[in-house]
Amino acid sequence: MNILLILIPLALALGGLGLAAFLWSLSNRQYEDLDGAAWRALMDDEAPVLPRSEDGR
Amino acid sequence: MATALATPAADLRQFLRLSPDEAFASLDLAVEGIKCAACMATIERAISREPGVVAARVNLGARRLHVTFERREADPARILRRLDELGFKAYPFSPRHSEDSKAQEMRRLLRCLGVAAFASMNVMLLSVAVWSGHETGLDATTRDLFHWLSALIALPTAAYSGRPFYESAIAALKARRVNMDVPITLGICLALVMSVFEVLRHGEHAYFDGVVMLLFFLLIGRTLDQVMQRRTQLVAANLAALRAEHATKRLPDGTWRDVPIDMVEPGDVILVRIGDRVAADGRIEDGRSDIDQSLVTGETAHRAVRPGDEVYAGTQNLGGALVIRVLKSQEGTLLAGVERLLAQAAQTKGAYIRLADRAARLYPPFVHTVALLTFIGWMMMGLGWHDALMIAITVLIITCPCALGLAVPAVQVVAAGAMFRNGILIQSGDAIERLAEIDRVVFDKTGTLTLPAADIANRDEIPADDLALAARLALTSRHPLAAAISAQDRSAKPLSTAREVPGEGVKACHSGQVVRLGSATFCEAIPEAEALAARFPGASIVAFRHGERLALFAIRQPYREDAAATIAALGAMKLPTEIISGDRPRAVAEAARDLGIANWRGGALPGDKVTWLQQMKQFGARPLMIGDGLNDAPALAAGHASIAPASASQLAQTQADFLLVGQRLGAILPAIRIARKARWLMLENLWISVVYNLIAVPVAILGHATPLVAALAMSGSSIIVTLNALRAGRISGEGPGERP
Numbered sequence: 062m063n064i065l066l067i068l069i070p071l072a073l074a075l076g077g078l079g080l081a082a083f084l085w086s087l088s089n090r091q092y093e094d095l096d097g098a099a100w101r102a103l104m105d106d107e108a109p110v111l112p113r114s115e116d117g118r
Numbered sequence: 119m120a121t122a123l124a125t126p127a128a129d130l131r132q133f134l135r136l137s138p139d140e141a142f143a144s145l146d147l148a149v150e151g152i153k154c155a156a157c158m159a160t161i162e163r164a165i166s167r168e169p170g171v172v173a174a175r176v177n178l179g180a181r182r183l184h185v186t187f188e189r190r191e192a193d194p195a196r197i198l199r200r201l202d203e204l205g206f207k208a209y210p211f212s213p214r215h216s217e218d219s220k221a222q223e224m225r226r227l228l229r230c231l232g233v234a235a236f237a238s239m240n241v242m243l244l245s246v247a248v249w250s251g252h253e254t255g256l257d258a259t260t261r262d263l264f265h266w267l268s269a270l271i272a273l274p275t276a277a278y279s280g281r282p283f284y285e286s287a288i289a290a291l292k293a294r295r296v297n298m299d300v301p302i303t304l305g306i307c308l309a310l311v312m313s314v315f316e317v318l319r320h321g322e323h324a325y326f327d328g329v330v331m332l333l334f335f336l337l338i339g340r341t342l343d344q345v346m347q348r349r350t351q352l353v354a355a356n357l358a359a360l361r362a363e364h365a366t367k368r369l370p371d372g373t374w375r376d377v378p379i380d381m382v383e384p385g386d387v388i389l390v391r392i393g394d395r396v397a398a399d400g401r402i403e404d405g406r407s408d409i410d411q412s413l414v415t416g417e418t419a420h421r422a423v424r425p426g427d428e429v430y431a432g433t434q435n436l437g438g439a440l441v442i443r444v445l446k447s448q449e450g451t452l453l454a455g456v457e458r459l460l461a462q463a464a465q466t467k468g469a470y471i472r473l474a475d476r477a478a479r480l481y482p483p484f485v486h487t488v489a490l491l492t493f494i495g496w497m498m499m500g501l502g503w504h505d506a507l508m509i510a511i512t513v514l515i516i517t518c519p520c521a522l523g524l525a526v527p528a529v530q531v532v533a534a535g536a537m538f539r540n541g542i543l544i545q546s547g548d549a550i551e552r553l554a555e556i557d558r559v560v561f562d563k564t565g566t567l568t569l570p571a572a573d574i575a576n577r578d579e580i581p582a583d584d585l586a587l588a589a590r591l592a593l594t595s596r597h598p599l600a601a602a603i604s605a606q607d608r609s610a611k612p613l614s615t616a617r618e619v620p621g622e623g624v625k626a627c628h629s630g631q632v633v634r635l636g637s638a639t640f641c642e643a644i645p646e647a648e649a650l651a652a653r654f655p656g657a658s659i660v661a662f663r664h665g666e667r668l669a670l671f672a673i674r675q676p677y678r679e680d681a682a683a684t685i686a687a688l689g690a691m692k693l694p695t696e697i698i699s700g701d702r703p704r705a706v707a708e709a710a711r712d713l714g715i716a717n718w719r720g721g722a723l724p725g726d727k728v729t730w731l732q733q734m735k736q737f738g739a740r741p742l743m744i745g746d747g748l749n750d751a752p753a754l755a756a757g758h759a760s761i762a763p764a765s766a767s768q769l770a771q772t773q774a775d776f777l778l779v780g781q782r783l784g785a786i787l788p789a790i791r792i793a794r795k796a797r798w799l800m801l802e803n804l805w806i807s808v809v810y811n812l813i814a815v816p817v818a819i820l821g822h823a824t825p826l827v828a829a830l831a832m833s834g835s836s837i838i839v840t841l842n843a844l845r846a847g848r849i850s851g852e853g854p855g856e857r858p
Contacts, residue, residue, distance in 0.1 A: 065260070065263075069244075069267065072240065072243060073240060073271075076236050076239060076240050077236070079236065080232060080233065080235075080236040083232045084229060084232060087225060087228055087229060087232070088225075092228065093177060093179075093180075093221075094176075094177040094178055094179045094180065095179060096178040096179040097155075097158060097176060097177060097178030097179060100154075100155030100158065100178065101155075101158075103155070104155065104159055
């Protein structure tokens with residue numbers, strides 16, 4: 062049963078990691094706009110090529 | 119003089135909020151027309167390229183844009199112009215304090231929920247091992263270890279995640295009331311204490327899993343409740359910003375400046391231009407004009423005002439510019455009367471008891487009596503006090519209202535979402551239940567059955583060239599009636615010679631002749647105007663004279679496009695309809711005839727409306743009141759349920775249970791259907807909880823409620839209730855009783 066002494070803390074630590082991630086994302090206001098977030102995943106970060114850039118890139 | 123004043127742009131800088139280190143400034147905008155992710159991307163890319171902008175982020179759910187500027191380069195006006203070029207109308211606003219605190223409350227609930235979820239998963243992990251250990255012969259030491267670990271997780275969790283319930287229970291007890299949170303708190307505390315004692319004496323059963331699971335399910339219910347309230351609040355705040363209420367105030371140095379309406383205080387002097395709405399109640403200091411009071415009294419005839427007269431917020435200035443000294447709202451006689459009526463209506467209304475609260479009233483005495491009887495019963499059967507107490511506490515745990523706490527909020531959230539998609543916003547929590555019970559519909563006329571904007575009623579009778587010329591003339595005037603005429607021809611260009619004669623109309627020279635547009639007196643057409651007024655009782659008459667030619671426009675507010683169809687559909691749903699309006703009886707009679715409503719009353723004062731609704735209620739009727747004016751506000755409060763269009767006066771909006779977004783009156787049909795279905799599902803859910811208790815309680819009384827049984831029963835009933843609630847979302851806009 063010694064294996065329990067490793068496995069139980071491990072399970073708790075993993076769960077705690079999930080909880081910490083949730084609390085972090087909550088304090089980071091990631092749940093303010095769920096509709097928008099759903100679409101943001103599909104969008105490019107920044108338009109890499111600007112259609113009418115001043116220096117003609 | 120005031121009339122010569124150019125419109126100053128509203129000072130947008132007052133909406134800027136500085137970051138704590140004052141290096142950045144941010145601006146919140148409510149944006150009209152954001153529909154999809156593409157709009158979101160377009161706006162964010164365009165705005166973040168503006169000079170001085172550090173970041174721009176759209177909140178798609180709330181239809182808002184948050185812009186962060188370098189503080190020194192902040193230029194809100196430029197952002198509004200850019201959005202306008204992109205085709206979006208935006209309005210700055212300062213988030214209300216209540217909104218911030220609601221958002222904090224929401225985050226707190228989510229934190230509690232997250233902790234409870236973590237705890238219930240891990241405690242359940244340990245509990246499953248213990249339960250299977252009962253069969254496979256887990257040794258007592260390991261079981262104790264698992265119980266101690268469970269306690270280590272459950273105790274802090276209960277202390278942290280349970281606070282929303284404890285606080286509410288303590289508040290209720292302080293007010294000498296009992297709410298649902300009292301038995302919940304009692305149950306949680308007793309179960310924890312008992313479990314700790316059990317573990318200390320190496321007992322077989324501990325209920326830590328039951329406690330954290332209970333918290334988890336109850337917190338889901340609480341969070342759903344908050345989600346619904348918050349969504350409504352966001353949209354309502356946007357609507358308020360979109361109405362962009364500004365007033366032109368005289369500063370101490372004598373200059374005029376546009377300020378948000380909140381910044382106008384009693385004693386200030388404000389300017390109301392032609393066509394503007396009066397921003398606050400006040401007494402006229404300078405200027406003469408006609409006032410359209412339809413939003414306040416429902417009366418469509420205009421009132422002539424002069425210095426010394428009182429005017430009310432929400433009325434529209436038609437004639438000439440007015441300078442007004444703002445009075446305290448108590449001083450305005452009409453508003454004071456309306457507020458007195460409101461208080462009276464709220465008193466006689468009698469508190470409506472929500473379904474959930476009715477269940478909550480029956481629940482604690484029932485549960486506590488059963489637990490007590492169980493304890494006494496087992497003692498008399500000769501069981502030791504320890505075992506008898508154990509069984510009594512398991513009764514408390516198993517009856518804990520998981521399903522009851524979810525039964526109503528889950529349905530409400532789903533129903534609120536369905537209504538939202540149909541253009542209806544819910545303003546109060548018990549509104550759905552009350553809307554489901556209505557058995558007749560009472561309409562206000564002006565602004566409710568009719569649209570707030572005016573239109574020409576006798577357009578077919580007017581020669582096209584007269585109409586075209588009149589439209590060009592009308593462009594010069596800011597009078598709202600003129601707007602109805604100029605709207606007929608979008609491509610019209612103003613006549614260069616046109617000038618406005620305040621209080622009379624517009625005149626100009628056109629091909630060698632004088633053309634005039636304005637009052638009947640101004641155009642020397644009084645007999646003709648009287649004849650036309652007799653044919654269109656509710657209309658305002660505008661005359662047009664071009665030499666010998668004369669045209670008369672009967673201008674009135676057109677009916678909402680689907681008003682007649684909606685009333686017919688309500689009839690098909692066996693809901694009788696009536697009109698009660700502050701307008702002249704003749705105008706009301708005409709509307710009633712046109713829309714096919716048999717019962718109507720005209721010339722009703724705000725008090726008459728309330729009395730009428732209260733009489734109905736005395737005879738057992740449950741009227742739904744739909745109105746928009748300030749004069750409707752007491753009636754909206756007196757109705758069993760109430761709806762106001764989004765164009766309604768502010769007081770009416772705050773009194774209404776529901777807001778109608780958009781121009782379609784027909785949205786009330788799906789709303790009623792959704793509410794009925796939702797009420798049915800709430801009742802069904804409450805019955806499911808009762809049936810659950812009928813099964814679970816005897817098991818617990820007999821002493822068979824092991825932690826395993828409790829866990830299965832509680833989660834099972836909660837899941838059934840939630841799944842059942844989801845059916846409320848399946849009601850679409852179409853259905854029996856509605857015609858397309």
